[in-house]
Amino acid sequence: MKIASFNINGVKARIEALTDWLAGSEADVVVLQEIKSVDEGFPREHFEDLGWTVETHGQKGFNGVAILSKLPLEDVTRGLPGDDTDEQARYIEATVIGARAVRIAGLYLPNGNPAPGPKYDYKLAWMERLKTRAEELLAGEMPVVMLGDYNVIPQPRDAAKPEQWTGDALFLPESRAALRRIAAEGWSDALRLADPFTDRGPFTFWDYQAGAWPKDNGIRIDHLLLSPEAADLVEESGVDRAARDGDKPSDHVPVWVRLAA
DNA sequence: ATGGTCGGATGCCGA
Numbered sequence: 001m002k003i004a005s006f007n008i009n010g011v012k013a014r015i016e017a018l019t020d021w022l023a024g025s026e027a028d029v030v031v032l033q034e035i036k037s038v039d040e041g042f043p044r045e046h047f048e049d050l051g052w053t054v055e056t057h058g059q060k061g062f063n064g065v066a067i068l069s070k071l072p073l074e075d076v077t078r079g080l081p082g083d084d085t086d087e088q089a090r091y092i093e094a095t096v097i098g099a100r101a102v103r104i105a106g107l108y109l110p111n112g113n114p115a116p117g118p119k120y121d122y123k124l125a126w127m128e129r130l131k132t133r134a135e136e137l138l139a140g141e142m143p144v145v146m147l148g149d150y151n152v153i154p155q156p157r158d159a160a161k162p163e164q165w166t167g168d169a170l171f172l173p174e175s176r177a178a179l180r181r182i183a184a185e186g187w188s189d190a191l192r193l194a195d196p197f198t199d200r201g202p203f204t205f206w207d208y209q210a211g212a213w214p215k216d217n218g219i220r221i222d223h224l225l226l227s228p229e230a231a232d233l234v235e236e237s238g239v240d241r242a243a244r245d246g247d248k249p250s251d252h253v254p255v256w257v258r259l260a261a
Numbered sequence: 262a263t264g265g266t267c268g269g270a271t272g273c274c275g276a
Contacts (some may be wrong), residue, residue, distance in 0.1 A: 009276085010268045034276085036269060061269055062276090111276060119275095151276095207276090208266040251267075251276085 001071070001098040001261045002026055005106065005147040005222055006243075007033040007205075007252035011066075014250055015043055021243050021254060022050070028070050029096050030254075031106025033149045035064035042066065059089040065106050065148070072097040080107070082129035090126070100143060100261040102230065105133075107148035112169030120169050123151070127178040131185075134225075138186050143230035143261060146187065149252065150223045152179045154189075157200050158220035170221060188231040190224035190257040194238065202239045205252045213244055222255045233259040 004027040008014040011032070022030065035042060039056045047054050047068055057078040058064035067073065073094040080091035090108040095101050107130065112123030137144045153171045156162040165171035183189065191202065203218025212218065226234065237257040244253050 013268060034268090062274085113276080210265075248267095 001028050001096065001102060002256060002258045003028065003096075003102070003104065003145050003147065003224070004030045004254050004256035005033070005149070005224065006030060006254040007108070007149040007222060007250060009034050009036070009250045009252065011035040011037050011042060013248065015046065017243070017246060017248055017250065019046070019050070020246075021240065022052075022068070025240070025254065025256075027256065028098065029104060030068045031092070031104065031148055032066040032068065033064075033106070033108035034062075035066050036062060037064055055092065055094060057089045057092045059087070063108060064089045065092045065108050067092055067094050067104065067106055069094070069096060074101075080126065080129050081133055083125075098261050100233075102259065102261050103137065103140070103142055103144040105137065105144065105146040107146065107150070109149060109151045111151050112175065115167070115169040115172055123169060124174060124178060127175075127182070131178075131182045134182050134187065135185060138227055141229060142227070143233055143259065144227035145224060145230050145257065145259075147224040147255070149221060150179060151221055152176060152223075153219050153221060154179060154223075157198070158203075160200070160203065160217045160219070164217075165219070170219070183225060186228055187225035188228075190226055190234065190237040191220070191239065191255065193231070193234055194236070202241070204239055204255055206244060208251050222252055224255055224257050226257070230259060233261050235260055
């Protein structure tokens with residue numbers, strides 16, 4: 001089972017680029033972030049006609065997440081538990097039925113800038129709620145992949161120019177510590193399993209501004225965290241850098257992991 | 262038309 005995450009930065013603007021990538025991806029299930037669409041506005045039939053089951057959790061204008069799957073989905077839930085007043089659409093879960101059942105959690109963690117401020121407070125509070133949910137998922141002792149745009153640069157080697165990110169909500173010590181505390185409870189970083197000794201990268205995001213892509217001035221903020229039961233099944237993982245080229249690319253590229261499931 | 266660059270939604274905001 002190949003599982004991918006792609007922050008597409010607007011599904012309507014990205015429908016061609018996303019469709020092209022899906023066709024060559026061999027992915028069985030894909031979580032999307034920043035669909036920037038309400039559920040009724042998502043081009044559901046376009047993807048259903050291509051054989052994908054579509055589950056969306058959208059809102060007007062911003063944010064919004066979705067799951068596309070070629071395998072059956074069960075027990076789809078929308079929204080991150082822990083705050084009934086939170087109206088931002090940033091989280092969706094489903095169980096994917098392959099050779100084994102795998103729980104998928106697709107997330108779009110708040111950016112948090114400017115920091116300090118209310119947006120940063122929201123980011124940290126959201127991460128605290130994610131920690132609680134992550135603990136519940138671990139307690140279930142089934143293969144779980146918790147993946148998406150985490151909006152956190154874990155370490156200096158995850159940025160081409162870490163000095164540019166000092167003071168940014170993506171790289172502040174408190175953000176990095178919050179992610180570390182979640183992961184340390186039993187999650188493995190799938191891209192680091194692939195290459196634990198790399199001294200720089202791989203990157204998953206390059207800003208549209210200032211020629212970040214041609215200069216390879218990127219950061220790694222899209223992550224795949226694996227429960228122990230999922231980590232035992234890993235065959236391969238990677239980053240589809242080529243998606244940053246071509247017409248009208250997203251500023252993120254897909255990340256993926258293949259499980260024996 | 263909206264700073265740089267995009268997308269979506271307006272009369273800029275979020276990233």
